[in-house]
Amino acid sequence: MxxxxxxxxxxxxxxxxxxxxxxxxxxxxxxxxxxxxxxxxxxxxxxxxxxxxxxxxxxxxxxxxxxxxxxxxxxxxxxxxxxxxxRSRKPNVVILVSKFDHCLNDLLYRYRTGQLAIEIPAIISNHPDLQRLADWHHIPFYHLPVTPETKAEQEAQMWDIIRESEAELVVLARYMQVLSPELCTRLEGWAINIHHSLLPGFKGAMPYHQAYQKGVKLVGATAHYINDDLDEGPIITQGIQPVDHSHYPEDLVAKGRDVECITLARAIQYHIEQRVFMYQGKTVVLGS
Amino acid sequence: MxxxxxxxxxxxxxxxxxxxxxxxxxxxxxxxxxxxxxxxxxxxxxxxxxxxxxxxxxxxxxxxxxxxxxxxxxxxxxxxxxxxxxRSRKPNVVILVSKFDHCLNDLLYRYRTGQLAIEIPAIISNHPDLQRLADWHHIPFYHLPVTPETKAEQEAQMWDIIRESEAELVVLARYMQVLSPELCTRLEGWAINIHHSLLPGFKGAMPYHQAYQKGVKLVGATAHYINDDLDEGPIITQGIQPVDHSHYPEDLVAKGRDVECITLARAIQYHIEQRVFMYQGKTVVLGS
Amino acid sequence: MxxxxxxxxxxxxxxxxxxxxxxxxxxxxxxxxxxxxxxxxxxxxxxxxxxxxxxxxxxxxxxxxxxxxxxxxxxxxxxxxxxxxxRSRKPNVVILVSKFDHCLNDLLYRYRTGQLAIEIPAIISNHPDLQRLADWHHIPFYHLPVTPETKAEQEAQMWDIIRESEAELVVLARYMQVLSPELCTRLEGWAINIHHSLLPGFKGAMPYHQAYQKGVKLVGATAHYINDDLDEGPIITQGIQPVDHSHYPEDLVAKGRDVECITLARAIQYHIEQRVFMYQGKTVVLGS
Amino acid sequence: MxxxxxxxxxxxxxxxxxxxxxxxxxxxxxxxxxxxxxxxxxxxxxxxxxxxxxxxxxxxxxxxxxxxxxxxxxxxxxxxxxxxxxRSRKPNVVILVSKFDHCLNDLLYRYRTGQLAIEIPAIISNHPDLQRLADWHHIPFYHLPVTPETKAEQEAQMWDIIRESEAELVVLARYMQVLSPELCTRLEGWAINIHHSLLPGFKGAMPYHQAYQKGVKLVGATAHYINDDLDEGPIITQGIQPVDHSHYPEDLVAKGRDVECITLARAIQYHIEQRVFMYQGKTVVLGS
Incomplete structure (x- = not known):
């Protein structure tokens, strides 16, 4: 209250x-x-x-x-x-997505039901797939396809939208493109990314399949501010879900999606409640 | 640190x-x-x-x-x-027990290993059973049997020990006697009790057996400051453990013991770290 | 998988x-x-x-x-x-609601995203408020107002809809009417209700306000099959959320809503996966 | 029961x-x-x-x-x-330790209070430090110092003790020596190790200090069967504890110790209850 x-x-x-x-x-x-x-x-x-x-x-x-x-x-x-x-002012949040819809879906549900006190002036994607979901919530959707050749230009367009939206936060809700170092630098401290966290850490492609091979008993996710090293910025919050031997790789991926949604939403909540301080490559989160 | x-x-x-x-x-x-x-x-x-x-x-x-x-x-x-x-001074804590040893055992383990930064000048019991456990830890043990006729006198002895120990906290670690209203009043705000918490609430004897009949899926414990209504004082902290159909009443009791230990220890920790304020029949616990 | x-x-x-x-x-x-x-x-x-x-x-x-x-x-x-x-056949589930929308909202989200493998042939309510939410998901909504005088007739209409829908499960998603003993008997074992669970148990009106007065540190919810005693049928699953002194009564209610949603959805999942056996006033839940 | x-x-x-x-x-x-x-x-x-x-x-x-x-x-x-x-027969478990006592302490507490239904015919260490703790519980303690030159001989002595104890399980309770491939092979499937698990994974020395630098919000532990790759064998169970910015490296280490204790004890419980199957580099844990 x-x-x-x-x-x-x-x-x-x-x-x-x-x-x-x-x-x-x-x-x-x-x-x-x-x-x-x-x-x-x-x-x-x-x-x-x-x-x-x-x-x-x-x-x-x-x-x-x-x-x-x-x-x-x-x-x-x-x-x-x-x-x-x-505290009564809702900050503008621009969301970046690709094809995966679970995080966007979850964020829009929290937005629609008022759990997440934000405005969403724009959703930007390098794919057209999630247009319909955006339309349904009456949120402008910008399809900005990207190739190695057009990357600079696409990021410039993205930046224009972010600036014109007066965004105070950018959320990479499973945006599957690596941002350029320049854009990362511009967004430092006000762009949140979500990625899987597995124990022990698995590097490289298909991490959930690697995790399956090892028979992991936990799958997790990390929400962090982006920096040059896309998956390694200052951690805001982390979540975890127990799994067992009956989880095939696709089940691990599904569990991973659940924990990604919850963890990303929590990180955004902390950020907009002004709880997070970033310093020396890590964070302080007060009163969480 | x-x-x-x-x-x-x-x-x-x-x-x-x-x-x-x-x-x-x-x-x-x-x-x-x-x-x-x-x-x-x-x-x-x-x-x-x-x-x-x-x-x-x-x-x-x-x-x-x-x-x-x-x-x-x-x-x-x-x-x-x-x-x-x-913060560096260890407070004196007097522990009251009867026959059940699980909470005492757990507290002495935390005391011995330094997890709980307290001194224990006295353990008081209305039964002799736990003398050996106290001796093992070199803690004075006072056996003060009680009957309805001797209750006033026994409580007077208890009070003398508490006072002479310069106790700052009294812990009822499954002490199975109802304290008199007078003693409760004297101990208000510095005596912690632990009791089971079941969902839905079960009144009367053998609560775990009642809970078994209802097929509860959670068993819990509540640590609270004592007041006149022994099981209903201001709540400090509560714990919970999942159970399932395979838990017979004695298993529920065992799970209940585990959660009682953890919950009581946490309440003591909060108290000695000066985190708990009692007011209007409830508590504020800062920085927990 | x-x-x-x-x-x-x-x-x-x-x-x-x-x-x-x-x-x-x-x-x-x-x-x-x-x-x-x-x-x-x-x-x-x-x-x-x-x-x-x-x-x-x-x-x-x-x-x-x-x-x-x-x-x-x-x-x-x-x-x-x-x-x-x-296992590949989706069971028909009829949902009963009143004015509160949090559980319905959550169930429809899980339904829409395929997390809950059910069909919903009908939503029945004694109030018109949630018609729009049902329409949005293209689910028939039946507004059946009820007064003490019309209760028998209203329940007869409800029963007709349930039967004609070939429902295998009825979910009381915060339906705020007491069902008649006759209807409860007819629905025994295939109607799930959700209600709050607080520690210690609070009887009577405004339970969250009572819980606030006591300064509870946990709020919970119980999903159970209905029987004659509406809030006391065989428990399927229970959930819990930690709270603290900063939660005012309306915050406790909000936390309670969250845990009601999750707990009800889990109970439905167990039921449709055929994990739940009801006997002797309680349940066995296999492989949960 | x-x-x-x-x-x-x-x-x-x-x-x-x-x-x-x-x-x-x-x-x-x-x-x-x-x-x-x-x-x-x-x-x-x-x-x-x-x-x-x-x-x-x-x-x-x-x-x-x-x-x-x-x-x-x-x-x-x-x-x-x-x-x-x-099920009524208690298996013989040999415990290997070095200087850290937290896991041994915890295991002996569970052993003494009957929570862990095992016999402990021997505790083996490459350091003399934990002799006193073993003596206190009347368990034979073998001090087998090791240097690169004496490693083969020391492992032979260790193996003799394990065999003469008729051990069915060997527990590396923070044994800080790498076992030879030969001994690992002999112990395959019946020796359990515990090590930290941090998100993201940190390689190399002083992992908790690395984790502190990154501001991790979770610390974990993994219990696994040993194989050639000492920290990477088939996972039995994993545990996790939340931490925050107020945890300095030594606090992370302390939290890590707690979760190591709990996780190792749970793995041993699963093993002696015959719940664990090892195959293809991972495990199935039935009925956990």
Whole structure:
């Protein structure tokens, strides 16, 4: 249950005496009531993280810009990176897909039933297959086929759509193309990918078939921010499902799909609730 | 991994602007570094809770008493109840048992292997059976038999041991006697009991046999602070285990024992880590 | 992965030497290959259960009727109740709803995506609200309002629809009317209901609000066959979700909805896979 | 709850019509009552597996040898490998350790409290550290130091102890030496190892530190039969524990220890309950 006038203030800075105080004192001065707050201090990295949900003052107008500029100076004293988010505003999320529909299907179901408080201004695919599913939910679908020769151009089109959509998050919901290093760099920290995670780790093609050969008893999925190494970015969350000997490769794939859906949706939820901080190739997820 | 010079400051007060700030500002003024902090605001009850783990200043001596008296005045302005705990100090825990040994066994194992950072100055029982187990761990064992006629006297002896042990927590590890309302009142908020939790709820004798008759598919346990109604105090944590048709009543009892052990140990852990606040017949557990 | 020519033979009888053999010998004689089999013997009740998935002979036509009549005689010698099911045939399932849509929504999603291999010839409701959801999936929707005066007549209409649909299963997906004892008796063993399960058990109105008052740390749901006591029939499966102090009553209700959806869907899956035997007020669920 | 006169018959053979029947018919002819049975047919590998728990005839003596020789002929017709186990007999288990004590500690706790129905005739270590723990449980402890030069000789001594103990199972409870290919071959199918499993898979030294760098959100463990490739044998069972950003490398290691203990104990339980079949580099685990 979130109060309608709730904002979230996130901040991170080098560990230093007073990092909490600079945030909480400002909130008090501004008449903002702290409803829920978590901090974490990474003692090894010397890095501090804070997430504060607060209710703006009720008796007067709340001037977001004034709040921001007032805080900016104090934050600067602590070399603090920070952002302020209106919790009632639904962020724009652009979804990239190819042919597999399980993750998209699941995300659109959560979107339609209000479980996932996002807007979806665009679905982009390198294949036409999922157009019908997008249409059904009245979401613009962009078919941007790609070949090695047209990759640069296709990514440029993709980028235009992302920018024009004012997207705050890009979700690779089983988008089966490797993004260029340039695009990865542009999307760093605001593009989430999902991929299988198997124990032990299997490299190469047909991982579920390899896993079947080994008789794995668990299949998992990892949701992470993308970076240059597409399947190896900072991990946001991971899921797991038990399997047994009666699972043939296609059953492992099916179980894998289930856990991919759940794990991806959870990662998006954490992201839009402003719980995730990315630093040094990994993440802090506060209050999850 | 806890830093050696870590303290925990817990506080609760009516919800009011500045409750976080009064804590964080004081910590800063005292040169204390906040390593980990959670707050919760119960918007329905209008009650605020905060738990702050902090490291005392390194460059100078830390005067606990000065810290306490300095904070007391400010806390009073907010009608704040609070406590300061040295995280490195192991609290004294007195354990009450009868004949069942599974919870005691489990607690002593965690105690011996250092998983549970407590001292156990006394084990009290109304039966002699578990003396040997206590001896093995070099823990004083008090056999205090009880009859309806001697109950008041027995409880008085029990209370003496608890007081002389300087116990900060009393654990009813399957102690099969109903405590008197007077003793319950004295122990309010610092005595933890464990009992079974079955779905649907079964009242009366032999609950596992009733559960078997209904073919339950889950058995559970609830750890709670005791109050007048012995099995119904504020819940700290609950555990659950799946069962199936192949579990006869004695198997359900065995599964129940497992989940009782785990759930009781977790409740004790939360309590000694100063995570639990009791109010209005229920609990807030921060950072669990 | 199920082989296309797979059948399931279920049987139960009083425990007696030879109960397994009479099944497996017949299957061998008929040239049927046993792909997956589980048995359970309830030593306390003296009742035996078996579920055998087998592949019919490939080289010749498979005469289901001949198979049935051949087995009937042998089964009779063991006072065996049994049923033969073609695994590739989707059973007709009639769904009863009122105003809450979460369970229906979830079931239709699983139905549409093929996760739940059923046909849905009819959705019946005492309210018009969910007509649109049914239409969207092209499923006939019957609005049968009910008052104390019209209850007998409404149930008669309901029964006609169930019968004419050749339903093999009736699902009460949050149908908020108590069925008459007569209808309950008619539906015994083939109608599944879902209701909340809270620890400890709360009786009466607004159970989640009661649970909130107690500060429960788990919310659950129970799927069961209906009988005279609507919320107390034989349990098929139960689910649970952790909650904490930050869950207000409406959050508990929301978590409860999630676990109701998952638990009901799992119960239906077990039922249509012919895994569930009902006896003596409880169930055996083989190979779950 | 196991009946005292219970036996387990396990068998595997190429998939063929009649494989179930040959087992169940024989059990019936011998007057043995099947209490619990599972089969699995690997349709891809064309391999069949069966595990039957049965109660021997009560009214007469049960001649195990006669039972064996009677079944041997029939099993041969199906190229069946099989074994008969008296469920009440505790198998001899030899445990190999080095310096880490968490798995040994856990196993001895389960052994002492009767949760693990085994005898432990010997604990072997290449270090003297765990002698005291063994002594405490009155179990012979063999300190067999090893260097590259003495490895062959040390393994010969180890083998002598294993053989003289009439061990049916060898458990590598964090034994930090690589066994020679010769010893691995001798122990194939009856030696269980435990090792960490991290997502994604990390190769090389200090895996938990690598996992920390990546910010993993799950740590796991795999219990497997050993083969030539020490960390890569057929998987019996796998466990997992959630972790978060607040877990430093040493916390990950600690969580890893917990999951190693639980996972290893479960694997041993499956093995001694005769649930595990090893074939084609993986396992079938029936009725787990």
């Amino acid at each position: 979130t109060h309608p006038d709730t904002y979230i203030l996130n901040a991170t800075s080098p560990s230093r005496l007073g990092t909490v105080d600079v945030v909480t004192r400002y909130l008090r001065e501004q008449g903002c009531y702290v409803a829920d707050m978590q901090t974490f201090d990474d003692a090894r990295a010397g890095q501090f993280f804070i997430r504060a949900e607060f209710r703006r003052p009720q008796e007067q107008a709340f001037d977001e810009e004034a709040f921001r500029s007032g805080f900016a100076g104090r934050a600067a004293d602590f070399d603090m990176e920070w952002r302020l988010t209106d | 806890t830093h050696p010079d870590t303290y925990i400051l817990n506080a609760t007060s009516p919800s009011r602007l500045g409750t976080v700030d009064v804590v964080t500002r004081y910590l800063r003024e005292q040169g204390c570094y906040v390593a980990d902090m959670q707050t919760f605001d119960d918007a329905r009850a209008g009650q605020f809770f905060i738990r702050a783990e902090f490291r005392r200043p390194q460059e100078q001596a830390f005067d606990e008493e000065a810290f306490r008296s300095g904070f007391a005045g400010r806390a009073a302005d907010f009608d704040m109840e609070w406590r300061l705990t040295d | 199920t082989h296309p020519d797979t059948y399931i033979l279920n049987a139960t009888s009083p425990s007696r030497l030879g109960t397994v053999d009479v099944v497996t010998r017949y299957l061998r004689e008929q040239g049927c290959y046993v792909a997956d089999m589980q048995t359970f013997d309830d030593a306390r009740a003296g009742q035996f259960f078996i579920r055998a998935e087998f592949r019919r002979p490939q080289e010749q036509a498979f005469d289901e009727e001949a198979f049935r009549s051949g087995f009937a005689g042998r089964a009779a010698d063991f006072d065996m109740e049994w049923r033969l099911t073609d | 196991t009946h005292p006169d219970t036996y387990i018959l396990n068998a595997t053979s190429p998939s063929r019509l009649g494989t179930v029947d040959v087992v169940t018919r024989y059990l019936r002819e011998q007057g043995c009552y099947v209490a619990d049975m599972q089969t699995f047919d690997d349709a891809r590998a064309g391999q069949f597996f069966i595990r039957a728990e049965f109660r021997r005839p009560q009214e007469q003596a049960f001649d195990e040898e006669a039972f064996r020789s009677g079944f041997a002929g029939r099993a041969a017709d199906f190229d069946m490998e099989w074994r008969l186990t008296d």
